[in-house]
Amino acid sequence: MxxxxxxxxAGPRQKHPEAGLDLCxxxxxxxxxxxxxxxxxxxxxxxxxxxxxxxxxxxxDTNWAIWEFRAEGTxxxxxxxxxxxxxxxxxxHHPPPFALVPNIMAxxxxxxxxxxxxxxxxxxxxCKAGKGRSGTIACSYLISEEGWTVEDALFRxxxxxxxxxxxxxxxxxxxxxxxxxxxxxxxxxxxxxxRQIEVLEVHIWSLRAGVKVSVEGYIDDGRAxxxxxxxxxxxxxxxxxxxxxxxxxxxxxxxNFFPLPDAKIQPSTxxxxxxNDSFDDGADAVIFRPSHPIILPTSDINxxxxxxxxxxxxxxxxxxxxxxxxxxxxxxxxxxNDGNADTSGVFxxxxxxxxxxKGSARKGTKALDxxxxxxxxxxPERSITGLVEVVTEPKEGAPVPEMKAADWKSAGRPDSxxxxxxxxxxxxxxxxxxxxxxSSLKSSGxxxxxxEEDCLAGVKTHGPDDEDxxxxxxxxxxxxxxxxxxxxxKEKVASPEAAARNAxxxxxxxxxxxxxxxxxxSKTDDQSDQKTKAKR
Numbered sequence: 001m002x003x004x005x006x007x008x009x010a011g012p013r014q015k016h017p018e019a020g021l022d023l024c025x026x027x028x029x030x031x032x033x034x035x036x037x038x039x040x041x042x043x044x045x046x047x048x049x050x051x052x053x054x055x056x057x058x059x060x061d062t063n064w065a066i067w068e069f070r071a072e073g074t075x076x077x078x079x080x081x082x083x084x085x086x087x088x089x090x091x092x093h094h095p096p097p098f099a100l101v102p103n104i105m106a107x108x109x110x111x112x113x114x115x116x117x118x119x120x121x122x123x124x125x126x127c128k129a130g131k132g133r134s135g136t137i138a139c140s141y142l143i144s145e146e147g148w149t150v151e152d153a154l155f156r157x158x159x160x161x162x163x164x165x166x167x168x169x170x171x172x173x174x175x176x177x178x179x180x181x182x183x184x185x186x187x188x189x190x191x192x193x194x195r196q197i198e199v200l201e202v203h204i205w206s207l208r209a210g211v212k213v214s215v216e217g218y219i220d221d222g223r224a225x226x227x228x229x230x231x232x233x234x235x236x237x238x239x240x241x242x243x244x245x246x247x248x249x250x251x252x253x254x255x256n257f258f259p260l261p262d263a264k265i266q267p268s269t270x271x272x273x274x275x276n277d278s279f280d281d282g283a284d285a286v287i288f289r290p291s292h293p294i295i296l297p298t299s300d301i302n303x304x305x306x307x308x309x310x311x312x313x314x315x316x317x318x319x320x321x322x323x324x325x326x327x328x329x330x331x332x333x334x335x336x337n338d339g340n341a342d343t344s345g346v347f348x349x350x351x352x353x354x355x356x357x358k359g360s361a362r363k364g365t366k367a368l369d370x371x372x373x374x375x376x377x378x379x380p381e382r383s384i385t386g387l388v389e390v391v392t393e394p395k396e397g398a399p400v401p402e403m404k405a406a407d408w409k410s411a412g413r414p415d416s417x418x419x420x421x422x423x424x425x426x427x428x429x430x431x432x433x434x435x436x437x438x439s440s441l442k443s444s445g446x447x448x449x450x451x452e453e454d455c456l457a458g459v460k461t462h463g464p465d466d467e468d469x470x471x472x473x474x475x476x477x478x479x480x481x482x483x484x485x486x487x488x489x490k491e492k493v494a495s496p497e498a499a500a501r502n503a504x505x506x507x508x509x510x511x512x513x514x515x516x517x518x519x520x521x522s523k524t525d526d527q528s529d530q531k532t533k534a535k536r
Contacts, residue, residue, distance in 0.1 A: 021033070021047050021051060021052060021055060021461070022034045022046075022047050022130065022459065022461060023047070023052075023055075023124075023130070023461055024130075024160045024161050024460065024461050024462035025160065025462050025463060026138050026142075026156060026157055026160050026161070026462075027142070027156070028122075029112055029121065029122045029123060030122070030123050030125065030138050030141065030142075031064075031122055031123065031124045031125070032124075032125050032126070032130045032131075032134045032135065032138055032157070032160075032161055033047060033052065033124060033125075033126045033130050033134075034046060034047060034126060034127075034128065034129050034130040034459070035047075035068070035070055035074065035075055035126050035127060035128050035129075035130070036048065036049040036052045036075060036076055036126070037049060037075040037076060038050070038075065038076035038077070038080055039075070039076075039409075046075070049075075049076040049080050049081070050080070053080065053081055053082075056122075056124070060120065060121075060122050061120075062084075063118055063120045063121040063122060064084065064121070064122050064123075064124055065084045065085065065086065065111055065121075065123065065124065066081055066084060066085040066086070066124045066125075066126065067085075067086045067088065067104065067107070067108060067123060067124065067125045067126075067137065068085060068086070068087060068088070068089070068125075068126055068127070068405075069088055069089055069090060069096070069125070069126070069127045069133040069134065069137065070089050070092075070126075070127055070128060070133075070406065071089040071090050071091045071092070071222075071223045071224065071406050072091070072092060072128070072406065072410060073406045073407050073408050073409060073410035074405065074406070074408045075408060076408055077408055078405070078408075086104075086107055086402055087402055087403050087404065087405035087406075088100050088103070088104050088222075088402070088403050089222070089223050089403060089405065089406050090133070090218070090222040090223065091223075091224070091225055092127065092128055092132070092133070092358075092359070093132065093172060093355070093358050093359035094172075094174065094175075094225070094302075094325065095136065095172075095174045095175045095177070095178035095300075095325050096133070096136065096137070096178065096222065097218045097221070097222035097298060097300050098178070098181065098192060098299065098300060098327050098329070098330075099192065099194050099222075099298065099389075099391050100221075100222055100403065101140060101178075101182060101185070101192075102190065102192060102391055102392060102393040102394070103393075103394065103400050103401050103402070104137055104140075105140065105141060105144050105145060105393055106393050106394040106398075106400045107400045107402070108123050108137075108141050108145070109141075109145050109396070110396060110397070110400065111123060113145075113396075114396055114397065115396060115397055123141075125137055125138055129459060130161070130459065131161060131162075131169055131170070131171075131459060132170060132171070132172055132175055132359055133175075135157045135161065135169045135170040135175075136170055136175045136178060136179060138153075138157055139153040139154055139157055139170060139179050139182075140153075140178075140179060140182040142156070143179070143182055143183050143186060144182055144183075144185070144186035144190070149183075150179060150180060150183050153179070154168065154169070154170060154176075154179070157169040157170060158170075160462040161459060161460065161462070162458050162459065162460060163458050163459070163460040165458075166458025166459075167458060171359070171361075172355055172359045173324070173353055173354065173355050174323075174324060174325035174326075174355050177325070177326065178325075178327075181327060181330045184330055184335045184336075185330075185335055187335070188335035188336060188338075189335070189338070189339075190392060190393045191334075191335065191338070191339040191390065191391075191392055192329060192334070192339075192390075192391040192392070193299075193329055193334055193339050193341060193388060193389070193390050193391070194298055194299055194329075194388070194389040194390075194391055195298075195299055195328070195329070195341075195377045195378065195388050195389075196295055196296065196297055196298070196377070196378040197295070197296045197298070197299055197301060197328050197375050197376070197377060197378065198293055198294060198295050198296075198375065198376055198377075198378050199215050199229075199290070199294040199296070199301065199373060199374070199375050200289075200290075200374040200375060200376060201287055201288060201289050201373075201374040202215070202231070202287070202288040202303065202371060202372070202373055202374075203285065203286070203287050203288075203371060203372040203373075203374070204285065204286045204287075204288070204368050204370075204371045205285050205368065205369040205370050205371070206284065206285075206368055206369035206370075207284065207285075207286045207367070207368050208307060208320075208365075208366065208367050208368060209307075209309075210307050210308045210309055210310075210319075211305060211306070211307045211320070211367045211368065212230060212231075212305065212306045212307070212308065213230070213231045213288055213303070213304075213305060214227050214229065214230040214231070214303070214304040214305075214306075215227075215228050215229045215230075215294050215296070215301065215302075215303060215304075216228060216301075216302040216303075216304050216323075217296035217297065217298060217300055217301055217302060218297075218298055218300050219297065221403050221404065222403070223403070223404070223406060225302065227304070228294055228295075228296055229290055229294045231288040231290070234291065235288055235289055235290055235291055236286055236287075236288055237286065237287045237288075237289060238284060238285075238286055239284065239285045239286065239287065295378055299327050299328045299329045300325060300326075300327050301325065301326055301327070301328065301347075301373065301375065302323055302324070302325045303323060303324050303371065303373060304322075304323040305320065305321070305322045305323060305354075305367055305368070306318060306320065306321055306421065307319050307320030307321075307364070307365065307367040308426070311425065315425050315426065316425070316426050317424070317425055317426075318364070318421070318422070318423050318424055318425075318426055319364050319365045319423060320363060320364040320365050320366070320367040320423075321356070321357050321363060321364055321421045321422065321423060322351070322354040322355060322356060322363045322367065323354065323355050324349050324353075324354045324355060325355070326347045326349075326373075328341065328345065328347075328375055328377070329341045331345055331347050332344075332345050332377075339390065341377070343376060343377045344374075344375065344376035344377065345374075345375060345376075346372050346373065346374050346375070347372065347373045347375070348370065348371070348372040348373075349370060349371060349372075350369065350370040351363075351366055351367065351368055351369060351370060357421065357422055357423065358421075358422070364423050
């Protein structure tokens with residue numbers, strides 16, 4: 001039964017050629033797997049931790065170690081993997097805080113190629129589904145430590161992890177942007193400078209009605225995302241022209257800057273319920289200027305968008321959800337200038353290039369045409385810490401910092417970092433006069449099994465010897481049994497297709513039984529009524 005559940009959750013993916021486990025060999029020494037679990041009910045439809053450990057012991061003895069990236073919790077204690085695990089967690093569907101990347105790369109390098117390494121060692125990377133976060137790090141390692149091109153690394157991960165026709169292994173635009181950052185970082189001395197950044201303005205072209213705009217960033221070493229500011233109607237300036245202009249925006253010949261032609265600024269005088277006021281599509285432009293400085297602690301910035309329409313009885317309908325991450329050190333040409341990134345700049349992106357709901361391309365209805373973020377580095381004298389941190393990749397043999405692990409028992413909880421936004425009805429609040437503060441009913445009402453099935457769609461497994469699906473169970477996973485009758489050695493194993501048909505038949509039978517029970521109950525009630533009338 002557990003095997004059938006794992007197959008249903010995985011959707012169109014294949015079992016491991018030996019073990020039936022959800023894992024693949026990206027290369028001979030890098031393994032990507034979905035997050036295992038040690039507790040029910042997840043253990044029934046995810047990789048059981050004990051089975052995964054048994055497989056690694058059988059194939060690689062003690063020459064394996066795990067790198068996990070789950071801010072929502074691993075789902076198992078470190079002791080179940082002999083403490084052979086490195087923690088670098090960050091939230092699902094997002095790129096890593098870039099300051100983590102040098103340490104992750106160095107720790108993987110030291111395990112595989114360091115002075116104390118052993119022949120045959122492998123790195124096991126996992127997040128939740130073993131795709132986005134795991135793929136970002138696996139590709140980053142191949143690029144920065146093995147000299148692969150971005151295209152070759154992404155192609156390898158896709159061909160090893162995904163079944164044909166189900167898209168790329170790493171598909172989230174911001175994660176792909178981070179992989180290109182890694183390529184840039186590795187080609188220019190592997191220097192990264194962490195700075196505090198102030199967001200001066202957000203420019204939006206063709207803003208639709210009811211769009212909430214927020215500025216977010218990482219806190220707690222990347223384990224959590226904080227909303228630093230949500231713009232309200234008092235901070236909005238509507239322009240009469242088709243292009244926003246800014247007195248704050250610097251001038252530069254950099255490719256990252258875009259022209260902001262002059263336009264007459266007309267402050268909004270609307271007394272309606274905030275940013276729910278209408279804008280003509282393709283005509284108006286808007287500048288959001290914060291009433292107080294928005295200062296983020298790192299160079300990683302996320303612009304989060306959510307569009308809402310008012311509904312009856314205190315509800316609002318969320319019709320658009322999108323966000324975009326960028327890093328000002330790379331957008332400011334830091335690697336090309338020996339770590340001396342531009343002190344200010346503009347990041348621009350179109351709606352279609354933004355991240356969708358929970359890592360998908362789905363964003364709902366179009367909320368805007370494009371946006372631009374005007375930013376500048378905070379002067380160290382005005383900085384909260386007063387310091388600019390230079391982050392370099394630790395040398396071989398040097399200590400490599402590791403992050404604090406999230407609570408392993410919190411994996412899958414509704415309040416964990418893995419829960420993302422979705423479309424649908426939300427409850428309103430008093431603050432919705434300016435912006436909506438609502439929690440998604442659709443997200444909370446989705447079953448955990450359905451969420452697992454969605455995040456693992458298209459995933460396949462891949463063996464160390466380039467083998468794909470082999471419908472046999474591994475020798476290591478089978479108990480030793482003495483059989484006296486030769487005929488009993490021929491075990492009849494149902495194919496995955498047959499198992500799926502059987503599962504569907506069980507559901508149909510259950511539905512049929514419910515229908516039959518309803519008919520019987522109806523007839524029984526009719527007969528009872530007739531007897532009652534006859535007695536009268």
